[in-house]
Amino acid sequence: MVQLNQNFIDSIAKDLPRHLNLDDFIHFSGQPLRLSIRINTLKISCADFIDRMTHQGWGFEPIPWCKDGFWLTLASDIQLGNTIEHLQGLFYIQEASSMLPPTALFQQFDLSRENIVLDMASAPGSKTTQIAALMENQGLLIANEYSASRIKVLHANVLRMGVTNTALTHFDARVFGEYLYESFDAILLDAPCSGEGTVRKDPEALKHWDPNNIADIAQTQKALIASAFLALKPGGSLVYSTCTLNKAENQAVCLSLKALYPDAVSIDDLSTLFPGANQACTEEGFLHVWPQIFDSEGFFVAKITKKHSIPRQQPAPKKQKNFPFNPAPKKHIDALQQYFQDTFSITLPKQGILMQRENEFWLFPESLVPFIGKMRYQRMGIKLADLLKKGFKAKHEALMALGINKPSIGLTQEQAKAYLMGRDIMLSQKEQPQGEILVSYEEALLGMAKHLGNKLKNNLPRELVKDKIALL
Incomplete structure (x- = not known):
């Protein structure tokens, strides 16, 4: 049962718009969230996924603000995160409201060119992977996460969803304004907040709500949005969002930036972002989503355009040395391309840059090159293969991202379950061994195996092996 702190109720009543009712807010805060997902169009079309899953008893209701997002009804009670389709990276379990910020970021945005985008607070990766899908894996997406424990989850989700255009960083996001001054075409700051809008997911989120915490959080948010604005190119777009409801962490943070740079900050009107958006739009043009408006989590979204350049506050940091990667030599590039083509019918992308670190080969987004040395990166692009004594060994992440619609051996549902649980697949009759397939x-795609003639030897990375798979 939801635990609403009376002090919170008294406080939030002051921020509730006149056309909304406090009793409705309390009622909807106590209702379970509707299950929602976003289909990963980097791997499958919405039409194909819906056709596939409708036959398995899934019902789909479109989410108005995300063309790839749907509320789900299921024929049976299953753990979505343990389904084969989830592990294949065909969808992301994502709350409907959290799909709003990337949609706003790319509203009326030129996606035909390669853009440089920053996601300042990325984990666990729902918005990062949504942005990558909207970018169609083109350009460069720098995804930052301050928490060391959460960056591992972010990395896992980026790989599962087949994202190839990212570089992951691990910083307090307040450094971006100076380190990467006016470098980005678009920036998402989904800011750390008090989480008042998440009570439908976490009934005890507001049990110990304390107004004294709000002021401290808001100060951090103001520093983050100022850093984001400094890192944004003139003419670029900045989306500021939170999953909280009070004005101090939302409207006041955006207006503080407007007060700081009155001539450079232009607040975009989001009332026409999607049909019905005006129901949640404030007089300033922000979206302030209350749970009862769309039967969703509470959320706040603001979009800001940078009208002109603003002065840098400090000199540019010194360029970092000892970068461990070098451009791969042509003989290795040719051999690697031949290996992927002959073994998996995969043509390596022309727009990326092949880099080598000792016996490892990586594919970097081409747009990353100007950023090398300006910051440290936890992970860049995707790892393609290791160099062995005789040839190469392809990496699972590369095959899952680049091997879509390539020749493969189709497994039954039971075989797919066994594969994801790390087991070898016995063949019904002995065949000519085919090697890596x-x-x-x-x-x-599920991954790679070695065809030995009588069985498929499992090559799934150990860290991806599951103890349990939910069958529909």
């Missing part, structure tokens, strides 16, 4: 389920 791709395996799939329902025409979507």
Whole structure:
């Protein structure tokens, strides 16, 4: 049962718009959230996924503000995160309201060119992977996460969803304004907040709500949005969002930036972002989503355009040395391309840059090159393969991102379950050994196996092996 702190109720009543009712807010705060997902169009079209899953008893209701987002009804009670389709990276379990910020970021945005985008607070990766899908894996997406424990989850989700255009960083996001001054075409700051809008997901989120914490959080948010604005190119777009409801962490933070740079800050009107957006739009043009408006989590979204350049506050930091990667030599590039083509029918992308670190080969986004040395990166692009004594060994992450619609051996549902649980697949009759091959389920990739003639030897990375798979 939801635990609403009376002090919170008294405080939030002051921020509730006149056309909304406090009793409705309390009622909807106590209701369970509707289950929602976002289909990963980097791996499958919405039409194909809906057709595939409708046959398995899934019902889809479109989410108005995300063309790839849907509220779900299921024929049976299953753990979505343990389904084969989830592990294949075909969808992301994402709350509907959290799909709003990336949609706002790319409203009326030129996606035909390669953009440089920053996600300042990325984990666990729902918005990062949504942005990558909207960018169609083109350009460069720098995804930052301050928490060391959460960056591992971010990395896992980026790989699962087949994202190739990212570089992951691990910093207090307040450094970006100076380190990468006026470098980004678009920036998302989904700021750390008090989480008042998440009570439907976490009934005890507001049990110990304390107004004294709000002021401290707001100060951090103001520093973060100022850093984001400094890192944004003139003419670029900045989206500031939170999953909280009070004005101090929302409207006041954005207006503080406007007060700081009155001539450079232009607040965009989001009332036409999607049909019905005006129901949640404030007089300033922000979206302040209360739970009862769309039967969702509470959320806040603001979009800001940078009208002109603003002065840098400090000199540019010194360029960092000892970068451990070098451009791969042509002989290795040619051999690697031949290996991927001959073994998996995969043509390596021309727009990336092949880099080498000792016996490792990586594919970096081409747009990353000007950023090398300006910051440290936890992870860049995708790892393609290791160099062995005789040839190469492809990496799972590369095959899952680049092997879509390539020839593979189709597995049954039971075989796919066994594969994801780390088991070898016995063949019904002995065949000519084929070596390394791709395996799939329902025409979507699962990974790599070694065809030995009588069985498929499992090559799934140990860290991805699951103890339990939910079958529909």
